[in-house]
Amino acid sequence: MAQHYKLKLGSFLIASTLSSMSYASGFAIIEQSVTGLGRAFAGSAAVAEDASTIFFNPAGLTYLSHSEFATGLNFIKPESDFANGGSTLPSTLGGTAISGDGDNGGKLAIVPNFYYAHRLNDRMVAGIGVNAPFGLVTEYDDNWVGRYHAVKSDLKTVNINPSFAFQTTEKLSLGFGINLQYADLELTQAVDFGAVCAKVSEAGCAAPQSHDGKANITADDWSWGYNLGLIFQATEATRIALAYRSKISHHLHGKGTFDIPNNGAVQNAANIAGFANGDLDGKVTLPETASFAVHHQINNKWAIMGDASWTRWSRFEDLTINSTDSVRLNSSKEENWDNNMRYGLGLTYVHNDTWTFRGGVAYDQTPVSDQYRTPRIPDEDRKWLAIGASYKYSDNITLDAGYTHIFVSDPTINDTDNNGYTLKGDYNASVDILGMQMRWLFL
16 A cells, blocks of 8 residues: 555656646646737747747747847636536545535736847847746645645746847748756645555544645756747748747756644554655656747738647656655656647737737647546646737837637546545636736837
């Protein structure tokens, strides 16, 4: 039985948390531009409307007429209401119902980004971006029915992206960037120490669900990758773009701790079962992406854009956690995610010299198949509907706003962990995103 608990606390605490009801499929955050948000990020590799092109396609820097600073905030509110559908204890503990109610694990997240583009001459532009390309915030109540699977999941990334673009000919622009990335992870879940007591025959506390404690993991790492892009001006009205962001492999280092109830019998059972704090390390590879995009200027008022983007989520095959201090933290968890595609179509309308309006739709496939869905990964296919606007406040300052509603196909879950705890039910899921941005042109 000790082996079962080891797998539970190591692999489920870390491997299965690296997604949630996040903001693009998997645990990617595509919200890196407020102008892009207003058209559901359709065609972002080809649009090159502001300095946020550093993230989507650095070659787009050559399309900026002046040096520019842009800063934005995205307010992201996911909903993932869980309705219990028959969650049970392990059969070895009677297979009875787990106490607790459903819960909404979605929490408000604020995602900032900053970009600066500096025109060196007629052909060369340098820039730097600071953003968060991956992340999640999910937190359930401590007594919810799925507490033995997950309570809190908090993944943050900070990405520093210096970039350079060069217009090689009148039609072709090339760009590249380096990505210096920090990842920070915090995870918690409940531990049924009443069941631990039963397993080690500690009669004084052998009552499952009556002596819950908690497992906590924190880990972080710095790593790096790169991004490349090109834009080809096929005609005066039409440009075609290709963009690529590399994988980034993180070797996380951190600590695992257990909050054990202050009860002599429970403490004794936990010691017998080997619940000890310790250092840990593990590896995770954040996937590469590629995008093909087209932007077409219909006339001086209207433009249409679209894209197809691919993410290599199949790199997330498993995650191994190692600890020389605590056997309860050693694990290897199979994930087997699938590669996914995202498709977008958008419109831009220039009303006059002051106002510009945008709209867009997108379809985002999930990389998570049914058998790998957990309460940390209630992910499903998504449909995006977006609107946005820009207001030219002065010759130097433009204010942007965008709103997107994401319709998430309602996920179902029937997950039995390595200890035999079964979480069964349905999610009612959606995401709302509001973004605001200011751009300052250096004329």
